Amino acid sequence: xSDQSVQLLGAYLKDCRARLDPATFGFSNARRRxxxxxxxxxxxRANISATWYTWLEQGRGGAPSTEVLDRIAxxxxxxxxxxxxxFMLAFGHPPEVIYRAPEGVTPRxxxxxxxxxxxxxxxxxxxxxVLAWNRAAAAVFTDYSLLPIRERNILRLMFCRQGVRExxxxxxxxxxxxxxxxxxxxxxxxxxxxxxxxxxxxxxLSADFARxxxxxxxxxxxxxxxxxxxxxxxxxxxxxxxxxxxxxPDLGMIIYNPASAEDTDKVRALLAEPD
Numbered sequence: 001x002s003d004q005s006v007q008l009l010g011a012y013l014k015d016c017r018a019r020l021d022p023a024t025f026g027f028s029n030a031r032r033r034x035x036x037x038x039x040x041x042x043x044x045r046a047n048i049s050a051t052w053y054t055w056l057e058q059g060r061g062g063a064p065s066t067e068v069l070d071r072i073a074x075x076x077x078x079x080x081x082x083x084x085x086x087f088m089l090a091f092g093h094p095p096e097v098i099y100r101a102p103e104g105v106t107p108r109x110x111x112x113x114x115x116x117x118x119x120x121x122x123x124x125x126x127x128x129x130v131l132a133w134n135r136a137a138a139a140v141f142t143d144y145s146l147l148p149i150r151e152r153n154i155l156r157l158m159f160c161r162q163g164v165r166e167x168x169x170x171x172x173x174x175x176x177x178x179x180x181x182x183x184x185x186x187x188x189x190x191x192x193x194x195x196x197x198x199x200x201x202x203x204x205l206s207a208d209f210a211r212x213x214x215x216x217x218x219x220x221x222x223x224x225x226x227x228x229x230x231x232x233x234x235x236x237x238x239x240x241x242x243x244x245x246x247x248x249p250d251l252g253m254i255i256y257n258p259a260s261a262e263d264t265d266k267v268r269a270l271l272a273e274p275d
Contacts, residue, residue: 006059009089014057016076017042037076045075064090105132109245113137113253118267120238120256123245127194128154128182131251139270140228140236140256155182155198159206169227169235179212180219185252226256232273233266 018036022029027041039057043050048068056064064072069090073083087095105123113121113134120137122130130144130152138144144152151157157164158175165171186195203210221242228236237259245251258264 003059005089005092009086010057010059012086012089013042013072013076016078016082017057020076042072042075046071048072066091066095070095105251116255118258118264118271120267121253123251123253124154126186126188126250126252127198128178128185130154135271136267137256139273140230140238140267153198154178155202155209159202159209167229167231169229174226175208176212176215176217177219177224179209180215180217181221183213183216184218184220221252221254225259230266230270233270236266237263 017039018034020037022032022037022041025037025041025045027037032038039054040050043053046053046068048071053072055062066087069086070083073086076082078086084094087093109123110132113123113132116134116136118136119134120140121134122137122141123132124130133141133144142157151161155178158178168174183195186192199209199213203213223239223241226238226240228238230236238256239259240254240256243253243255245253258267
């Protein structure tokens with residue numbers, strides 16, 4: 001670490017420490033001359049030497065290990081962007097990705113999906129579990145709310161759910177692409193163990209998945225087109241784009257726009273049908 005990086009790291013740690021309320025951690029607020037936690041309290045929470053942590057803030061402690069820096073980040077209740085900034089200051093690169101399965105989306109993100117009236121849209125995890133969707137997605141694809149949570153997975157639906165294959169105009173190409181993009185997304189998010197478990201299960205359940213999985217193909221989801229044969233509306237052509245959710249590297253949003261005015265009319269008619 002350069003002298004400037006050491007000083008910036010120490011200043012950042014000091015600022016993060018000063019923003020915390022000691023009472024949140026069960027420490028008394030009495031007789032404190034400065035706001036926030038004391039250095040020895042951070043060291044206690046991180047299970048490191050108070051003297052060494054003091055030196056680190058003062059720019060005299062040398063470069064910490066990734067394990068120690070991670071413990072300090074946890075002791076300071078850092079958000080993921082704050083933790084990433086901490087690692088960039090210390091090492092010049094972001095921390096190793098550790099996948100944590102998300103539990104849901106914010107109301108604001110759900111409202112964004114709902115605002116897309118005639119464009120099916122979903123939020124998926126790195127392991128391609130569908131976490132949120134709008135009414136158009138439920139009407140055109142499937143009503144995910146009627147599925148058990150475990151079955152709300154794009155690969156499970158594509159390879160194991162009856163009727164999905166028949167609704168894809170070019171199922172072979174689409175399924176091969178989905179497997180390749182899933183592999184890239186999940187590994188990038190640090191979800192290797194989750195990938196292994198799901199892939200092992202699907203290889204047993206679907207010979208087609210096992211065949212595609214053995215290819216070791218990797219793709220980026222990006223943009224493309226999708227053509228469905230809907231049981232009541234017939235052929236529906238869609239153009240899709242994939243987006244990262246800022247601040248949530250574990251999530252991706254896919255928006256499907258009807259490819260023509262006729263396709264939009266078909267989506268509108270589906271949404272007008274009684275539930």
